[in-house]
Amino acid sequence: MIQRLLIANRGEIACRIIRTARAMGIATVAVYSTVDRRARHVQEADMAMALSGARPSESYLDMTQLLDAARASGADAIHPGYGFLSENPAFARAVAEAGLTLIGPPASAIEAMGDKAAAKALMAQAGVPLVPGYHGTDQSPAAFARAAEQIGFPVLLKASAGGGGKGMKIVERADELTAAIESARREALAAFGDDRLLLEKYLIRPRHVEIQIFADHRGNCVYLHERDCSIQRRHQKVLEEAPAPGLEPPLRQAMGQAAVRAARAIGYVGAGTLEFLLDARGDFYFMEMNTRLQVEHPVTEAITGLDLVEWQLRIARGEPLPLTQQQIPLQGHAIEVRLYAEDPDHDFLPASGQLQLYREPLPGPGQRIDSGVREGDEISPWYDPLLGKLIAWGNDREQTRQRLLDLLRRTLVGGIHSNRGFLLRLLQHPAFTAGSLDTGFIAQHAAELLPEPTPLPEEFWEQAGRHFLATLPDEPRSDDPASPWARRSGLRLGGPATARLHLQCGDQQRRLYLDPESEPAPSLGAVRRGEVLFVPWQHQIYSVRRHDPLAAAGSHALPEGGLSAPMNGSVVRVLVQPGQQVEAGTALMVLEAMKMEHSVRADRSGTVRQLFFGEGDMVTEGSLLLELEPAGGDSPAAIIE
Structure with a gap:
């Protein structure tokens, strides 16, 4: 019997596990790093235990700290969620040796599939096709x-x-x-x-289709149909749907049976996912097995009506699978999008900073939001940039798509870059609507999905200005409330009432002259947070604030030849030295943020004059990394990849 569960994870998956465990009468224990002490999962759990560091290696990857927290809290089981230690056989073994229950497969199964090279050999023996x-x-x-x-x-x-x-x-x-x-x-x-x-x-234009499986301690194993996860950036999933568009029942059955054979070949127990590449001819090839719950599990829950976390907990305490293969439902269609803190306009670079605006709508029929953040949270550069997941389901794919569009349009994110606008364009793209999917989808349709920025139109500035005036905080301007100086009427003696605003949005500015007594601004869903007005417009949410020309003139500018950091992160490698001559395209530094590396390259030839950071240093977005004197005196720039 599991009475108290420690969740060795963070974010939306920790919140998801807490809700299911509570519904089953199980007490929950959250753990948190030094930068997560005010995180949502910490507030939602019954108990919380601190971990000593900020970096993953110092906190959520520290087995000793996690086991100490389990003992100190009286937990009798640990759920690793996904990521971090969820597929670490040493952790699974340590949990078992500590007399605790791991909500996951045995260490031997994790080990068998964790080494992808060995896993390929096992799958070949089990008759699963390989790339x-x-x-x-x-x-x-x-x-x-x-x-x-x-x-x-x-x-x-x-x-x-x-x-x-x-x-x-x-x-x-x-x-x-x-x-x-x-x-x-x-x-x-x-x-x-x-x-x-x-x-x-590397297969050209394949689809990424995965099979959800579950196995119990009694040798029973079933598959819960498939998910199409073809739409990806940086080899990471952005959108998932179930069932896979256009997949015929015989192919679904063949892939499901192959997944079950693979699970049985390693004595699997619990939730797992077999990932396959599917080519245009209907041939499928084993990629890997994820020996854990997947980020995209909600779409499987939507088409089956099952709670997969509940299944995990029941199997962990020795119960048999609740259903046989013939009893697994398949109803309707479901789509999930991942809402990330990232900048699609700059190659999806991860973003960090304060989430000044975060507004989740009330879900309607066939809508769900799984998130782990709240407005005001700091998004750290140490962890995955996932803010949350928006899920919709319906009788068919088109009804589901429309429900997801509605949910996404009513979700507001501001203060940091997000992929919200990108997701809206993706869901409305004709190729996606038609179900024409493969792993190169984003690159193939980049012109429509990632359009070049254009100047904001006058209509935007006028409406933003009127909303800015309407939402200005009240400030007493006279001790006499009847005085004209106490009102924001724009009163001018001998002339029409006019309010003057000089606004800035990104690197664009506009000076506006508005009549404060005109009709109120039309509803845009604009939201003010302090000095910033967040304005939804054409799929994006823009940050608008007053422009102070004097302050801007006195602000620090990069020196000639300066290359700045494109994001918050740490320097993992410095590839050049002062005095070194470099050619266009030369890698200068490698930055790491949210577990991914990004190379900073010169876009033209020049000479490195000065380095301002070394390996291991933390940098913030806009920090001057180095000084590069361009050949011929041209101004430099950097290429980020």
């Missing part, structure tokens, strides 16, 4: 080069010990392989503590 690749123990660049030459470019490097896009690199040519191996190893080591890699043939 051609190299999964050998020789991890030298030469070994990978030989394998790539034999398989043929393009190839895909992947972290052997984990997933989620960490340590994954597409390599188009032989001369790119060595650098890609080095970068993939750093990412893999940072995310999973293991820098081993494998290499596979």
